[in-house]
Amino acid sequence: xxxxxxxxxxxxxxxxxxxxxxxxxxxxxxxxxxxxxxxxxxxxxxxxxxxxxxxxxxxxxxxxxxxxxxxxxxxxxxxxxxxxxxxxxxxxxx
Amino acid sequence: xxxxxxxxxxxxxxxxxxxxxxxxxxxxxxxxxxxxxxxxxxxxxxxxxxxxxxxxxxxxxxxxxxxxxxxxxxxxxxxxxxxxxxxxxxxxxxxxxxxxxxxxxxxxxxxxxxxxxxxxxxxxxxxxxxxxxxxxxxxxxxxxxxxxxxxxxxxxxxxxxxxxxxxxxxxxxxxxxxxxxxxxxxxxxxxxxxxxxxxxxxxxxxxxxxxxxxxxxxxxxxxxxxxxxxxxxxxxxxxxxxxxxxxxxxxx
Numbered sequence: 001x002x003x004x005x006x007x008x009x010x011x012x013x014x015x016x017x018x019x020x021x022x023x024x025x026x027x028x029x030x031x032x033x034x035x036x037x038x039x040x041x042x043x044x045x046x047x048x049x050x051x052x053x054x055x056x057x058x059x060x061x062x063x064x065x066x067x068x069x070x071x072x073x074x075x076x077x078x079x080x081x082x083x084x085x086x087x088x089x090x091x092x093x094x
Numbered sequence: 095x096x097x098x099x100x101x102x103x104x105x106x107x108x109x110x111x112x113x114x115x116x117x118x119x120x121x122x123x124x125x126x127x128x129x130x131x132x133x134x135x136x137x138x139x140x141x142x143x144x145x146x147x148x149x150x151x152x153x154x155x156x157x158x159x160x161x162x163x164x165x166x167x168x169x170x171x172x173x174x175x176x177x178x179x180x181x182x183x184x185x186x187x188x189x190x191x192x193x194x195x196x197x198x199x200x201x202x203x204x205x206x207x208x209x210x211x212x213x214x215x216x217x218x219x220x221x222x223x224x225x226x227x228x229x230x231x232x233x234x235x236x237x238x239x240x241x242x243x244x245x246x247x248x249x250x251x252x253x254x255x256x257x258x259x260x261x262x263x264x265x266x267x268x269x270x271x272x273x274x275x276x277x278x279x280x281x282x283x284x285x286x287x288x289x290x291x292x293x294x295x296x297x298x299x300x301x302x303x304x305x306x307x308x309x310x311x312x313x314x315x316x317x318x319x320x321x322x323x324x325x326x327x328x329x330x331x332x333x334x335x336x337x338x339x340x341x342x343x344x345x346x
Contacts, residue, residue: 008316015312025341028133028299028312032292032339033114039320040333058330060278065225071228074324078236079243080316 001045004038006084013085039074046073137211162219189304193247196298196311197256199291205259206267206287207234210280220276231285233321240314247307263290281325288322293343315339 011031018024047055050067059066211230214222245255259267267287274280295315302308323333 002143011310012316014297015134016308021300024308025296025299026338028296028315029338029341031312032315033334033336035316035319036323036334039323040327043324043327043333052245057327057332059327060330063225063328065222066223068224068226068228071225071230072232073112075232075236075317075320078239078317079310079313 001038001041002084003040004034006086007034008038009082009085013082014088017088026060035080042074042076043070046070055078106253186252187303188301189307190248190251190253192298192302192311193244193251193307194253194256195260196295196314197241197244197248198258198260199263199287199294200237200244201256202259202263203237203287204234204241206271206284207237209271210274210284211333213274213280214277216317219274222277226277226281229321229324229328230280230284233288236317236321240317243310243314247310255320278329285322285325285329288318288325289340290343292318292322292339293341296339297341297344 007088008031011027011034014025015027015031018027044055046069052067054066178338207230210219211234213219214227214230239255249255267283279297292315295311295318298311299308301310319339326335327333
């Protein structure tokens with residue numbers, strides 16, 4: 001989960017560094033998937049702690065059993081932050 | 095409630111037709127300086143990857159975005175306000191036009207979630223699972239905050255805050271909502287809206303010029319994509335259906 005959060009936030013932090021539009025859109029398209037991995041892992045982590053038997057697909061038949069928190073735990077904020085973003089220098093070739 | 099996902103009463107074509115117009119609006123906002131960027135599509139990823147293969151220039155001269163991160167989840171109060179925007183030949187700026195487009199989508203999202211909440215409260219959608227009720231309440235609140243952020247961009251640039259929903263999609267969404275009879279139907283409609291919003295923000299990266307607006311759009315794209323992921327899960331689908339986030343929902 002930490003890896004996905006770092007990836008998501010690094011992509012977000014780096015978006016506006018690109019001057020090449022194609023690269024920026026590519027980065028956004030990858031970011032859009034990493035963040036869904038993060039959301040899924042957040043939900044799974046919450047269910048592991050409270051209702052591990054509900055970690056399954058499809059869930060529809062048991063949807064009423066999901067704890068209320070399952071409806072919000074995956075996206076704790078209205079805007080993703082960048083506190084866990086890695087700086088570009090971290091990946092520089094030395 | 096247990097209706098298979100394949101039996102969706104409405105099709106994506108309805109909403110996507112409208113979304114295509116939105117995408118075209120984005121392109122128009124760029125005044126011909128941008129053709130539709132399909133970097134996320136399978137066929138174009140290879141090309142896009144080539145472009146991204148040598149990001150050394152961007153990486154070598156980092157801005158402060160990564161070095162001085164903002165507080166996680168904090169409202170990006172300075173996003174785009176008084177932005178250094180790129181004027182276009184039709185008046186206004188590309189960034190403000192995108193902000194207006196985004197705000198209209200957010201108004202539509204807030205209104206649709208509110209309608210769903212009202213219908214659920216009135217017992218028109220049958221039994222409402224606690225997780226779904228929590229989702230609707232949270233998503234509506236977050237879209238309102240996102241709307242407020244875009245309106246701050248707009249008013250900061252001297253414009254008028256957007257309070258009306260996107261006029262292209264509104265009639266279609268209203269028509270589809272009228273057919274919703276249960277939570278599953280409401281979730282399917284919400285998923286369409288979230289995917290269109292996320293795709294539109296992704297596509298907006300190809301036309302936005304202001305760094306704060308780029309970051310704001312990205313931060314909202316993430317949350318809307320996460321809304322979509324949970325809706326996929328609730329509807330019995332794998333929550334991460336794509337390897338690359340698509341932009342084709344934003345522009346045909």
